[in-house]
Amino acid sequence: MSTPAEVSAEIEKLTEIKKHSRPIMAIVILFGGVVALLFSIGLSISFGAADIKLATVWTAVFNFNPDLTPHQIIREIRMPRVLGAAMVGSCFAVAGAIMQGMTRNPLADSGLLGLNAGAAFMLALCFAFSPGLPYMFLIMYSFLGAGLGAGIVYGIGSMSRGGLTPMRLVLAGAAVSALLGALSEGIALYFRIGQDLAFWYAGGVSGTKWIHLQVMSPWILAAMIGAVILSRSITLLSLGNEVAIGLGQKTKTIKVFGMLIVLILAGAAVSVVGAVGFVGLIVPHLTRLLVGHDYRWIIPCSIVIGGLLVVLADLGARMINPPYETPIGALIALIGVPFFLYLARKGGKEL
Amino acid sequence: MKKKTLMTKDQQRSKSRNLIVIGILGLLIIIAFMISMNTGYIKLSPLEVIRTLFGYGTEKQRLILFEFRLPRIVIAVLVGMGLAVSGCVLQGISRNALADPGILGINAGAGLAVMLFISFFPSTTAAPVFLLPILAFVGAGVTAVIIYALAYKRNEGISPMRLILTGVAVAAGISSIMIVLTLRLSPENYQFVATWLAGSIWGSNWKFVLSLLPWIVILLPFVFSKARVLNVLNLGDLTATGLGASIEKERRLLLAAAVGLAGASVSVSGGIGFVGLIGPHLARQLVGSRHQFLLPATALAGGFLVLVADTIGRWILQPSEIPAGIVVAVIGAPYFLYLLSRLKD
Numbered sequence: 001m002s003t004p005a006e007v008s009a010e011i012e013k014l015t016e017i018k019k020h021s022r023p024i025m026a027i028v029i030l031f032g033g034v035v036a037l038l039f040s041i042g043l044s045i046s047f048g049a050a051d052i053k054l055a056t057v058w059t060a061v062f063n064f065n066p067d068l069t070p071h072q073i074i075r076e077i078r079m080p081r082v083l084g085a086a087m088v089g090s091c092f093a094v095a096g097a098i099m100q101g102m103t104r105n106p107l108a109d110s111g112l113l114g115l116n117a118g119a120a121f122m123l124a125l126c127f128a129f130s131p132g133l134p135y136m137f138l139i140m141y142s143f144l145g146a147g148l149g150a151g152i153v154y155g156i157g158s159m160s161r162g163g164l165t166p167m168r169l170v171l172a173g174a175a176v177s178a179l180l181g182a183l184s185e186g187i188a189l190y191f192r193i194g195q196d197l198a199f200w201y202a203g204g205v206s207g208t209k210w211i212h213l214q215v216m217s218p219w220i221l222a223a224m225i226g227a228v229i230l231s232r233s234i235t236l237l238s239l240g241n242e243v244a245i246g247l248g249q250k251t252k253t254i255k256v257f258g259m260l261i262v263l264i265l266a267g268a269a270v271s272v273v274g275a276v277g278f279v280g281l282i283v284p285h286l287t288r289l290l291v292g293h294d295y296r297w298i299i300p301c302s303i304v305i306g307g308l309l310v311v312l313a314d315l316g317a318r319m320i321n322p323p324y325e326t327p328i329g330a331l332i333a334l335i336g337v338p339f340f341l342y343l344a345r346k347g348g349k350e351l
Numbered sequence: 352m353k354k355k356t357l358m359t360k361d362q363q364r365s366k367s368r369n370l371i372v373i374g375i376l377g378l379l380i381i382i383a384f385m386i387s388m389n390t391g392y393i394k395l396s397p398l399e400v401i402r403t404l405f406g407y408g409t410e411k412q413r414l415i416l417f418e419f420r421l422p423r424i425v426i427a428v429l430v431g432m433g434l435a436v437s438g439c440v441l442q443g444i445s446r447n448a449l450a451d452p453g454i455l456g457i458n459a460g461a462g463l464a465v466m467l468f469i470s471f472f473p474s475t476t477a478a479p480v481f482l483l484p485i486l487a488f489v490g491a492g493v494t495a496v497i498i499y500a501l502a503y504k505r506n507e508g509i510s511p512m513r514l515i516l517t518g519v520a521v522a523a524g525i526s527s528i529m530i531v532l533t534l535r536l537s538p539e540n541y542q543f544v545a546t547w548l549a550g551s552i553w554g555s556n557w558k559f560v561l562s563l564l565p566w567i568v569i570l571l572p573f574v575f576s577k578a579r580v581l582n583v584l585n586l587g588d589l590t591a592t593g594l595g596a597s598i599e600k601e602r603r604l605l606l607a608a609a610v611g612l613a614g615a616s617v618s619v620s621g622g623i624g625f626v627g628l629i630g631p632h633l634a635r636q637l638v639g640s641r642h643q644f645l646l647p648a649t650a651l652a653g654g655f656l657v658l659v660a661d662t663i664g665r666w667i668l669q670p671s672e673i674p675a676g677i678v679v680a681v682i683g684a685p686y687f688l689y690l691l692s693r694l695k696d
């Protein structure tokens with residue numbers, strides 16, 4: 001049992017977190033973020049090959065008229081795509097936030113730690129062996145694949161002599177991603193499904209359909225609610241395992257549920273957009289900078305900011321070189337890599 | 352203590368033993384060469400191969416061997432040698448067991464340079480092939496400088512882990528730039544670049560052999576001649592200075608040589624990673640860590656590895672081909688993980 005001195009030290013840490021968390025800022029971000037998100041969703045829907053005004057977007061959403069072509073375009077092509085982008089962004093961001101909080105690893109991101117590559121590999125297998133599998137099953141395999149990737153990376157990481165340092169995990173993640181990527185590429189070449197898979201390597205939301213959103217949203221909703229419920233425990237875990245145990249947390253249970261949520265979020269996102277990395281790295285760090293270290297605020301804010309980031313990235317991807325689309329994975333990597341370098345330079349210290 | 356045991360181990364392994372090992376590696380390459388010659392749509396028996404090589408084959412056999420298979424095999428061996436020795440030198444000068452031109456992002460830099468060139472000079476047939484290695488060298492060199500600068504910290508110098516992490520990140524950044532660039536390419540060029548990026552020995556043509564050969568022929572002996580310097584550098588900066596090596600100058604020269612080897616190799620083979628990692632480690636297991644033996648053994652092991660990978664890639668899914676880079680990654684990534692799990696920070 002912990003001594004009174006330890007307990008008081010833990011309480012000190014907690015109050016420090018309280019001091020450093022900025023609820024007012026968080027509320028401003030939540031409301032401002034939602035407004036900004038809605039506005040950029042509208043903007044993104046209105047932008048495209050066929051010129052559509054923002055007002056038309058409004059009427060198409062709230063006053064749908066199937067006889068009008070612009071309304072059809074908005075409903076069938078642009079809306080699922082943009083909503084998909086927002087969802088995917090939230091998923092990656094929350095997955096990253098949970099991983100960073102639970103493992104105290106500032107470099108945690110589902111892309112960097114092999115989850116995305118695992119899910120993409122599983123999807124390649126699905127396309128090769130049972131083409132035309134309904135999306136409902138695809139997404140399940142995607143969860144499995146994310147679990148596979150995470151399992152290998154953490155397995156290797158924990159087998160190693162020096163223990164699970166952040167840098168070691170990232171390197172293991174890079175190698176596992178290289179391996180699974182090579183295997184997927186081999187499968188794609190052999191079964192001649194390269195074209196089906198190509199957009200996944202690069203990452204693009206252009207193929208999103210309503211059915212994807214329908215299947216995906218219950219999973220994501222459940223996972224997000226789970227994440228918000230867990231957020232208090234994650235804050236305690238982010239103080240260290242001993243502290244969390246000392247404060248009466250069942251750390252094992254929390255970790256299992258947390259990991260499950262991460263796998264669902266990352267798997268669902270990859271099944272729509274492909275192996276896009278760095279969202280889960282950038283967004284939680286940015287949020288932490290803005291709202292402090294309390295995950296009860298970090299997680300909801302990450303949902304909003306993550307969605308915003310990917311919607312804007314998708315908009316940018318379409319604007320850079322029209323009529324071609326730049327893969328958003330590449331675009332986000334261009335922001336993510338310098339950010340990663342900055343974090344790595346700080347030495348990958350524990351959070 | 353550890354160094355001492357290493358030295359005695361090396362001394363135990365007599366010179367003749369190491370020479371035998373190197374001889375066996377050479378023999379393995381010849382065997383792989385024979386097998387690779389027979390791999391493909393049209394089968395040729397070893398006897399036919401030998402007869403054709405000495406000028407007694409039929410017109411058709413000569414065409415297959417000399418125009419299609421031989422240049423490809425030669426390139427595979429040369430590329431393997433270049434990449435493996437480059438990795439060995441990088442491991443030696445940074446005293447970092449995980450160094451490899453592919454993992455460090457040097458290959459990606461070379462790739463970007465080549466790709467920029469292709470997008471500005473669209474028709475590959477007209478492009479002067481001899482320019483490619485030079486461009487790749489420039490790209491690889493610039494990338495190496497960037498990575499070095501980013502990983503350098505004033506008080507701590509370069510830590511192995513940070514160097515690799517920086518390399519991984521820079522490689523990711525470069526490849527995303529490349530993805531953006533590929534979209535601007537015409538479909539034919541895109542196809543070309545896509546296969547190239549996957550690391551296939553695409554330049555199965557004597558022109559490419561000739562453009563690669565000078566780099567290997569000049570740089571390999573140069574690196575071999577520096578074997579003693581590499582041995583001394585391995586002992587650590589302080590000891591090396593004490594033994595009279597002008598560390599920084601030697602290190603920069605060797606780094607330039609490693610970058611040159613990697614760049615030239617990548618310019619014809621595309622993104623083959625992990626060879627520079629596996630080659631030297633394999634060789635070290637066989638002949639110990641003295642560079643006089645290690646470097647030649649590394650070159651042979653690397654050449655053997657890429658040749659086998661290319662042969663497997665051609666054979667396993669006939670009639671479609673798997674780029675050698677994929678085969679090497681499937682072997683190399685687990686090996687990297689194994690090394691990673693044994694390495695202390």
